[in-house]
Amino acid sequence: MKIQKIVTFLACLAFLSTSTQAQGPAVVEAPLMDKLNLNADARATIDKMANELEAKVIQWRRQMHEFPELSNREFKTGEMVAKHLEGLGIEVTRNFAKTGVKGVLKGGKPGPVVALRADMDALPVTERVDLPFASKVKATYNGLESGVMHACGHDTHVAMLMGAAEILVAIKEDLPGTVVFMFQPAEEGAPPGEEGGAKLMVKEGILQNPKVDVAFGLHISSMLEVGKLNYKTGGVMAAADRFVIDVKGKQTHGSMPWGGVDPITISAQIIQGLNNIVSRQTELTKEAAVISVGMIKGGVRNNIIPESCQMIGTIRTLDVKMQDLIHEKIRLTATRIAESAGATAEVDIQRYAPVVYNNLELMKNMIPTLERVAGAENLIISKAVTGAEDFAFFANEVPSVFLFLGGMKKGMSVIDAPPHHTPDFYIDESGMKLGVRTMCNMALDYMGQ
Numbered sequence: 001m002k003i004q005k006i007v008t009f010l011a012c013l014a015f016l017s018t019s020t021q022a023q024g025p026a027v028v029e030a031p032l033m034d035k036l037n038l039n040a041d042a043r044a045t046i047d048k049m050a051n052e053l054e055a056k057v058i059q060w061r062r063q064m065h066e067f068p069e070l071s072n073r074e075f076k077t078g079e080m081v082a083k084h085l086e087g088l089g090i091e092v093t094r095n096f097a098k099t100g101v102k103g104v105l106k107g108g109k110p111g112p113v114v115a116l117r118a119d120m121d122a123l124p125v126t127e128r129v130d131l132p133f134a135s136k137v138k139a140t141y142n143g144l145e146s147g148v149m150h151a152c153g154h155d156t157h158v159a160m161l162m163g164a165a166e167i168l169v170a171i172k173e174d175l176p177g178t179v180v181f182m183f184q185p186a187e188e189g190a191p192p193g194e195e196g197g198a199k200l201m202v203k204e205g206i207l208q209n210p211k212v213d214v215a216f217g218l219h220i221s222s223m224l225e226v227g228k229l230n231y232k233t234g235g236v237m238a239a240a241d242r243f244v245i246d247v248k249g250k251q252t253h254g255s256m257p258w259g260g261v262d263p264i265t266i267s268a269q270i271i272q273g274l275n276n277i278v279s280r281q282t283e284l285t286k287e288a289a290v291i292s293v294g295m296i297k298g299g300v301r302n303n304i305i306p307e308s309c310q311m312i313g314t315i316r317t318l319d320v321k322m323q324d325l326i327h328e329k330i331r332l333t334a335t336r337i338a339e340s341a342g343a344t345a346e347v348d349i350q351r352y353a354p355v356v357y358n359n360l361e362l363m364k365n366m367i368p369t370l371e372r373v374a375g376a377e378n379l380i381i382s383k384a385v386t387g388a389e390d391f392a393f394f395a396n397e398v399p400s401v402f403l404f405l406g407g408m409k410k411g412m413s414v415i416d417a418p419p420h421h422t423p424d425f426y427i428d429e430s431g432m433k434l435g436v437r438t439m440c441n442m443a444l445d446y447m448g449q
Helices: 002-012 030-066 075-087 154-170 197-203 263-281 320-340 360-374 429-448
Strands: 091-096 100-106 109-119 138-141 144-147 176-184 214-225 229-231 234-237 239-248 289-297 308-317 344-353 356-358 379-381 400-408
Touching (some): 030 075, 075 091, 075 100, 075 176, 100 154, 109 154, 109 429, 154 214, 154 429, 176 197, 214 429, 239 263, 239 320, 263 289, 289 320, 308 320, 356 360, 356 400, 360 379, 360 429
Parallel strands (some): 109 176, 109 214, 214 400
Antiparallel strands (some): 091 100, 229 400, 234 356, 239 308, 239 344, 289 308
16 A cells, blocks of 8 residues: 555656556656756755855956957956866866867766857947946957947856856766856957857867757847746847948049949949848748848048949848848849949858757757746747847757847836947846856756756
8 A cells, every 4th residue: 555655646746657557566767866856956056056146247247348358359358267167177278269268067977068158259339338337448440449348248148157157066966967168259250351259169179079969058138128038949040141342433523423433322222222122022921131231431522422332231031042032132233233323333242140040859848947947927939030149150060049038127118228239238137147047957957858
């Protein structure tokens, strides 16, 4: 009778496999019970330490925010990360992909290899936010002096992963596997003429020795409320390409436009033509697409029509066939409009990052973890966004999951929240603790599956 009660109790917990009476009573495998108990203890430690480390994580973030560094120039940031990991006893490789850092933490038992990633670079943006740790740093970018600001939250990413590393070291003996920490430079793109970012990390073997099985990453969002996580299966962020269009006309006096071929007017017509590619020639019910001109350069004086004009912009797509079609349309539109006015147009398109793809099976398996960590009511399914992330290069190599973490003040309207890449970009630091817990729990739970 006593045995029957025990069997019934264990069956309710789904920790056993039932059998017929002829086979005798079912039993629970000891290794499975040990693993479940260890995970419970480890999860409790994660929560406890995340609370204890919150102030330290915030301080790390503020230090990096006050002293930001541009892409491929993250020297002090990389050194700060490396010293922290080494102090924890983690095996460290410096100068990975120029300024990046790789850390390897071997758990107490054999198992899969999980990579956790944070990007480190800032942007050429002059900060306007009134903070005691606001950036005053200046640098030269594209030949122009600019302020430097963590206007995309990469400082929070680094600080959160540093905190996660400290916690995972504390539960090292409970980890059935290995964690690879990837602190990545140049997510915003390497300077002209340089390699960088996730693509270079992959090229240099960041996912080898040990061979990574899965990768997890997250990005804080100034337009998602603190305490919430946002996810999507499949394509979650767009491919990003850079285009340059050089229009060559014929220089003339500004008072005699008929004496030359005006490349500025032609460039304006090309821009209108590019807008028509999206609005009239792209199947937007299939996936979103964006073409934006972010820079236009031409002329040196008010009364001289110049010989040339240059446009530089970005293309965002969520479908490979649409991406190829839009590239073709851009070349056709620019060259034909220029030819019709007696000018020429040269088009150069460079592919920066592919679509960020959340592996369907891995994302499905991680949803219970995310629901437990954030609460099911705080887990939001999103649509794809036209922002881009070079985390895509990791996701192209191994099954991956990429999430968005809330960084907007509770009760604030999304309309009032300053977007990323702007001088007023602001993050509520109270959302970072959830990021630390999420990274730790995803690593632990994947190893335990």
